[in-house]
Amino acid sequence: MKTKIAVTYENGEVFQHFGHTKEFKFYTVEDKKIVDSEIVPTMGSGHSMLADFLLLNGVTVLICGGIGGGAKAALAQKGIELRGGVSGNADEKAQAYVDGTLEYNAAVECTHHHDHDHENCSEHDHHCGGHCH
Template sequence: MKIAVTYENGQVFQHFGHTEQFKFYEVEAGKVTASSVVSTNGSGHGALAGFLKAAQVDTLICGGIGGGARTALSEAGIRLFGGVSGDADKAVEALLAGSLAFDPNVKCSHHEESGHTCGEHGCGEHHHHGA
């Protein structure tokens, strides 16, 4: 298993599409065996899913994430745990322990979601900026 966390100064970075670093965690038998911090070299939004897939990541922990990036991750077969904040290492430990608090419906609310699919219609009210 290989987990990626959007990463900045030890914390889970809150905007997937703007993340400049991921911390990768190699996991075997439920324990982290290695970790490394990797620069995205300026890859943004859509390219980040490909970047993670190329790195053989199968699980992503992040803060906010937009609909397009969610779709790209899903198509790449990467499991998403969004809406996570705080210490990156602790988030990975919590995930492995089955106790990570995450939000399955997380969104980046700073930009308009076009054609979003969240499965229920109560989530759109706060996302219309009239732009």
């Protein structure tokens, strides 16, 4: 069976902000071996579009650092398995997933994420952590 893994990617590492990732590294897995990989730009997709982007590219598993609740829900709705709270070398983490040894945090959720248009953050009574502008 063929599996496609996506890792939020920046300079060889797992990028720590799912909704702001500029590229993914896709890994194609067959017979418990990584047989192919490629770096794919997200073309500026935001939180809401990234789950669709992954689904359209045949991804069944996402490995990432931080992720907000809305994005987690979107991935679940698309049937994409999430392995969040991961950091370090992207290639090593993808291989760890294939080997069944990947350490991750099933409960990871960035509390500074929210499901609205970031251009209107000043209207809300919260701190955006500098991610709104």
